Amino acid sequence: MRKASPGSLRRAFQPWDDTNAKPIIEFRGVTKRFGAVTAVCDVSLSLYPREFFALLGPSGCGKTTLMRMLAGFETPDEGQILLDGVDITAVPPHLRPVNMMFQSYALFPHLSVADNIAYGLKREGLPRAEIARRVEEMLALVKLDGLGRRKPDQLSGGQRQRVALARALAKRPKLLLLDEPMAALDRKLREATQFELMDLQSKLGTTFMVVTHDQDEAMTMSDRMAVMDQGRLVQIGPPDVIYEAPANRYVAEFVGDINILEGRVASIEGDLVKVETGITGTVELDEERPTLAIGAPVLIGLRPEKIELSHDEPAGDLNKVAGEIWDIGYLGDVTMVQVMVGGDQGQLLKVALTNRTRRAARPFAWEDQVWLSWDVEAGLVLPP
């Protein structure tokens, strides 16, 4: 569904910008400590109905703890968690209309696939016929028709993941939590599964919250994502905003590749900010953030794919700097070139070249003297 829809339609779904939208989940100042370690620190966050939300961060950043608090396996030390406006902080896991897909899938090995899916429905005390109907429906939904009588150990990894998904969705939860859902799948299967999961989510309209350390996964699937660091939410926003306008150096470096230049603000003329860096000279940036002061130390972030590489000095009003190629990494679709600018004691900048043509000989070689150039809109200013 979403595959076919143009990007503009997708952008139309922005309940977080609508002041009248009612969140389905609300964290209010939630803190969780384990002994001396603060796993989650003063997190406030709202999820909206039908949203596909991703929680991204390195291992140990508290994202799993945050999700386990939502499922009810951990109790916050401070703050509240609200579901549809009702405080569920003290509600035990079995009474929450929230289901979770576990990273290990946690399929019951002594039960068949159908009984695994039926487990939650039986706890609800649904009539037999209704359970059987729902199990069939779920098996069809995850394309496992006819495998209901197998035991989990007779399935492949991908099939097991689908059973776990079907089991978690069978109770029609208001919110589905997915803990590293793709971690156990190989790369090809992972990509296909990501799109299937997105399809499924838009078909069912269930709110999804996925926890992952894989930025590609988070960016591909989510409407909105949050980047976590040491128990705190650093930035929340749609994937393109996180990538193109990261809040600070941590987010900029965690999501994607970036070159960071240190400098001081030299002048501000309207939107045009000039920053003096020791290595590249004056850099001009189109910057909307008005909080900069002249002389203040700032960081410039520059994504590798936004830099042009050429042998001759480029003409025109661009930011440009000369350098020498130190390293070339061929990745197939792109080539990563490391260029030393500002002399031998300068700084290595990464430049990504898209390999558009099939050619054995590449235009750039080790130790070439080259020019780097970029548009005024390419760089971004980050707080130091």
Add this chain to the structure above:
Amino acid sequence: MKRLGPGLILALVVGFAFLYLPILALVAYSFNASRLVTVWGGFSTHWYGSLLSNQPLLDAAWLSVRLAFVSATLAAGLGTLAALALVRHGRFQGRLLFSGMVLAPLVMPEVITGLSLLLLFVAADVERGFWTVTIAHATFGLGFACIVVQARLAGFDRSLEEAARDLGATPLVTFWTVTLPLIWPAVAAAWMLAFTLSLDDLVIASFTTGPGATTLPMRLYSAIRLGVSPEINAACTLMIGAVALAVISASLLLKRRQVAGS
């Protein structure tokens, strides 16, 4: 396969002979036609027949089986609960003391266990008999049961229980529908072990029993003091059979556990 040298084979044969020859002799002589225990008088199942008409021995055997059944059930149940407490509830206060107390009867000399229980029963003015022996046997069977179940729980994926909770199961329902079905081979093995231990215990039973509650090992022991009869050989052979069956089933159950756990 590594081949053993002649010296090692000899040591092995002597070792096994030392362990099992007496038992083999006992089994063989239970089929002896002669009344004299040490003289072979041809093959006969006569003594098994006469065993069936030895009412005191049969009574003792029936008592021992009932006693072993009840005490093994108590031991397996309580041992499972103790193992759950030790594995599931982390570092609760007094955990070390608790695990020490549960496992102490394993290393405590039987005489001391028996004597202390006897003193307890006397002091509490409990009439000694079937139930006092049952309690005594459950006490030391519990330690073995706890160890067996604990090993199984240690390799248990906790997210299975969390998944059950997440899907709407209360803690109790989670235990019955997920935990117990997955650990039952260990619980059954623990039961078999406790059953066997109770069936062949002489020392603790002697201390804690009272008039009218004579277990099979006690009956056999007192009979031997009047001279070994082939009938006793027959009774012992049956007991060896029962114990061997229980131990083999227990080890098969535990093997099954490993296969299921892998």
